[in-house]
Amino acid sequence: MMIDPASVAFDIDGVVADTMTLFLEIARQEFNLNSITYEDITCYNLADCLDIEPKTIDAVVSRILDGNYKMPLNPIAGASDVLSHLGRQYGPLMFVTARPYAGPLDGWVNERLHLNPASIEIIATGSHAAKVGILQQRQIEYFVDDRLETCFLLQAAGIQPVLFRQPWNREQHPFVEVGSWHELQKLLVF
Ligand SMILES: [Mg+2]
Known part of the structure; x- marks a missing residue:
């Protein structure tokens, strides 16, 4: 092509x-979720492949949408x-x-x-x-x-x-x- x-x-x-690296960084720093790696994100709907509470996923995503984070989005x-x-x-x-x-x-x-x-x-x-x-x-x-x-x-x-x-x-x-x-x-x- x-x-x-x-x-x-x-x-x-x-x-x-x-964005997913930012997601993991917010999850780590703000929610103490330290054991999840980029390669663990094997599906687009994060709740289906990550061992994180759906409400925590939503909270991290909200921060990303609103720019409410201190770490960089690279x-x-x-x-x-x-x-x-x-x-x-x-x-x-x-x-x-x-x-x-x-x-x-x-x-x-x-x-x-x-x-x-x-x-x-x-x-x-x-x-x-x-x-x-x-x-x-x-x-x-x-x-x-x-x-x-x-x-x-x-x-x-x-x-x-x-x-x-x-x-x-x-x-x-x-x-x-x-x-x-x-x-x-x-x-x-x-
Ligand atoms: Mg995309």
């Missing part, structure tokens, strides 16, 4: 932002370089998140990815399924996501999913998969 850089959009959590390695390059040549860049509101992500994308605020757009859909309609409306042909179920929804709607490999999407699937931004860059035809 070759991706047209003028027609690609990106999920944020788990693709651009290392970009996934390579994201900043590739996106800057893409933004300069083909901007504006589009990010579509299933978060209910962009909240802290607006400032984060500018600051941590070193992208010009004028050259990015972040759309928060509030649901995974709602990503499809937005992407169709914007005539986006390729979408990079880490949630396998979303990839199936996209494919059914004629949008080419690119799965960003994570421990929580290791089931069998028919999609193009990348394990890093370096690999993703190789699919982008600059």
